[in-house]
Amino acid sequence: MSEESLLGRLYKDGEIIVEEGIQSRSMYVIQSGKAKVVKSDEDGETILALLGEGDIFGEMSLFDAIPRSATVKAAGNTRVLAIEHEGLLKRIKMDPTLAFRIIRQMSQRIRDLNTRLIFAQETINHANNKLLQLNKTENVCIKDRETKLSHIVTQLQEKLHKLTEQFIQGDETLQ
């Protein structure tokens, strides 16, 4: 594959394509490689989504002018085509059907979020019920087990992070 024959811009592994909190209005389409959508806080970085070839991101900036809600980083070498905001809006004005795929992808993201929300809600409910049951039947005081539970949650988070990283790197040893 000749470097000259490629479109867009190449980002190296870990390089930031879009930065959380920064205001910009371009949208992006991944030409080759992968990118991860991450959100940072004082506890570190949480991976929100993994994007692949053909995926669109940054589309929310089409509809609002507020700073980016998350950071997108290259996961390995990633080639990305930027879509200029003003030109796109003018093309959509002439051909509104051009927005169909963007809307379809946003709609898919809402579905995914709903599924994850329901799953998170169910997990919390399940955990609540279990803890109440434990409290009732065995008279276990949760306060006493707080340190152990916290340790288990940390271990789980670390394992999840490792698995995600392996997935991103396409590690075949992933079980």
Place this chain on the structure above:
Amino acid sequence: MARIKGSTLTNGARVAIIGGGPAGSFFSIFASKLARDIGRAIDFTIYEKKTFTNHGASGCNMCAGVVSESLVQTLAIEGVNLPSSVVRWGIESYFFHTQNGSVQIKSSRLQQRGIATIFRGGGPAGSSEQGVQSFDEFLLQKAVEQGAYVKHAFVDEVRLEGDKPILFSGGKILQDCDLLVGAFGVKAGTGRMYEKLGIGYKIPSTIKATQSEIELGSDWIASRFGHSIHIFLLHIPGIKFVSIIPKGDYITISMLGKKTDVEHIKTFLSHPVMKKMLPSGFKIPERFCHCFPKIIVGAARKPFANKLAFVGDASSVRLYKDGIGSAYITSKAAAYTALLHGVGEEDFRKHYLPVCKTLNRDNLFGQFLFSVNALISIVSPVNRSYFKLIQWEQKNLQKDTPNSDILWDMLTGSRFYKDIFFRTLNPWPTIYVLGAMVISSFRKVFFPHMRK
């Protein structure tokens, strides 16, 4: 079972598309997708006699082979990413070469290689470059993926029986259809076949261009031409405009002028400005791939009829720019009209014609802009001042660069001409150019020995 209800295509309807170039493929891609989305089983057959994998003229739909910035972006949004086998070179800037020097023009909006150069066929005659995929073949395969059939046959006769189009090849019936889509490009012979149907269709007017492919090797091209398309305005007799488009091991020389031929190509390659761009000791090959394609400079008259629609070059295109982008616009509009509204003459008049009219009206602004540009390039003092203005803007890209942006949009076809026209109404560039001309004349008269 009826394949058509009123003017609406229903299950089992048959659509024939004449021509498997970008316009035919785009129509098939969008119409097939939409038919599936609205739950209709419609048969789409594309008739194309060329094999786009062939090298040279037999596999090529002859054009300069540039996919504009806006079309690259639009296709990416539509889910069509151009693969590296199709893209011969990613372009990030334009170079202007005049007698007064050269200037590079970059986009002030996006810093990326956003324009693609492509081969319409399998590559130049005699090329041994491996891994090259024709752009037209790539799109045709996309149409096949969406469910279209491709028949390698030449439709040499079309008859209307009642209002049903019937296709013939060599006197034999190929098929009848419920909608016939003319996507035959600039082929005048085929176009006249439809003119004779008496439906009011008239092919667009054309001018002749000259294209040639010269092998220089990708290393040389990368070092001398970079990721830029080079425009030459050199006042060579008979030549109005030359552009050089890098494509892997080859450069495409695209020339406009009065009856340009191979001799004009040779004259251009021997010009001192161009010679500097060629390897030392470069000799013009005795034989090289070249052609004289037609370029559309007008619009077709009535590009639709009952159960008939014409798209791409056979309909309306943007003046001098983005022919493939125009094929995308007209084909998609015709596909949506046929599937969502109907295939009757009134359906096309109401929903397809306005899109063609938008392109045609925009070309009037384009004509004006190109005339002004030609005037600037002819009148030397204006040319020099304008050139300096652009040079200054390109050295100060962090500031506003309105004139460079106008030139960029005209060269790339990224914006409609109407949009560019209204931006040219800013009086400051005119004041600057006139002021620079007065100062230059003053210097010449009173300080003739002063260095420029």
